[in-house]
Amino acid sequence: MEVVIVADAAAQGELVASAVAELIARKPDALFGVATGSTPLPVYQALATKVGAGQVDVSRLKVCQLDEYVGLPAGHPESYREVLKREVLAPLGIGDEAFLGPDGSAEDLPAACAAYEQRLADAGGVDLQLLGIGTDGHIGFNEPVSSLASRTRIKTLTERTRVDNARFFNGLDEVPRHVITQGIGTILQARHLVLLATGAGKAEAVAATVEGPVSSMVPASALQMHPHATVVVDEAAAQQLKLADYYKATYASKPAWQGI
Numbered sequence: 310m311e312v313v314i315v316a317d318a319a320a321q322g323e324l325v326a327s328a329v330a331e332l333i334a335r336k337p338d339a340l341f342g343v344a345t346g347s348t349p350l351p352v353y354q355a356l357a358t359k360v361g362a363g364q365v366d367v368s369r370l371k372v373c374q375l376d377e378y379v380g381l382p383a384g385h386p387e388s389y390r391e392v393l394k395r396e397v398l399a400p401l402g403i404g405d406e407a408f409l410g411p412d413g414s415a416e417d418l419p420a421a422c423a424a425y426e427q428r429l430a431d432a433g434g435v436d437l438q439l440l441g442i443g444t445d446g447h448i449g450f451n452e453p454v455s456s457l458a459s460r461t462r463i464k465t466l467t468e469r470t471r472v473d474n475a476r477f478f479n480g481l482d483e484v485p486r487h488v489i490t491q492g493i494g495t496i497l498q499a500r501h502l503v504l505l506a507t508g509a510g511k512a513e514a515v516a517a518t519v520e521g522p523v524s525s526m527v528p529a530s531a532l533q534m535h536p537h538a539t540v541v542v543d544e545a546a547a548q549q550l551k552l553a554d555y556y557k558a559t560y561a562s563k564p565a566w567q568g569i
């Protein structure tokens with residue numbers, strides 16, 4: 310696992326957008342896994358700037374979703390599909406036909422989960438998956454004690470996650486209790502995982518992810534098992550990392566051509 314400590318969210322956005330741009334230059338029809346939440350927004354903004362400046366051609370890029378609420382009517386503005394259309398697809402100028410996501414309003418949810426796994430496989434698998442992290446260490450919506458081998462399935466949100474996400478709804482009662490999420494086993498199949506965290510509120514989860522034991526109690530710690538996982542954090546989110554100086558020295562001496 311590589312840990313990169315950056316000055317702020319803007320630097321994080323620039324660094325990760327550059328990695329996505331390099332991927333697209335190498336593989337124009339790559340499958341880019343995106344995450345919702347506030348943390349990845351600077352990445353999408355920096356990438357949109359590169360696209361606008363003609364530095365990146367996303368005409369063949371495919372984009373896929375990590376997780377989705379269950380039970381929100383199709384087109385609900387806080388369904389992750391709609392959020393990603395607003396925050397990623399529209400700014401990048403990518404059409405719906407290049408977007409893959411699970412159907413959270415399906416009548417047969419297990420079938421929708423299985424169908425989504427199949428679509429990801431048929432698309433050649435995820436090349437680069439962006440991940441945020443919940444304050445309880447979740448990735449996607451894989452809450453604590455999720456199987457580290459899990460596939461896309463229905464999960465029940467913890468109260469803590471519902472409270473964290475209530476800011477996007479008109480109060481806690483409106484936050485769905487159930488979700489569909491790529492499993493941890495699914496996420497681990499992506500070729501490159503990039504986990505983002507900013508702010509002191511994520512410091513404990515980041516330390517447990519990077520330096521704690523691999524444990525289903527901290528789902529993000531499964532990244533320790535991945536051959537190419539990059540954790541990009543700001544100083545505040547890094548403040549509980551015991552080896553922060555080592556990560557900084559390592560990154561500072563890395564040749565620029567190597568990327569992340």
Ligand SMILES: N[C@@H]1[C@@H](O)[C@H](O)[C@@H](COP(=O)(O)O)O[C@@H]1O
Nearest residue numbers: 344346347348441442443449450
């Ligand atoms: N399902 C999403 C996660 O994918 C995201 O990582 C997390 C953190 O969001 P934020 O980046 O806003 O802190 O929120 C939600 O729970």
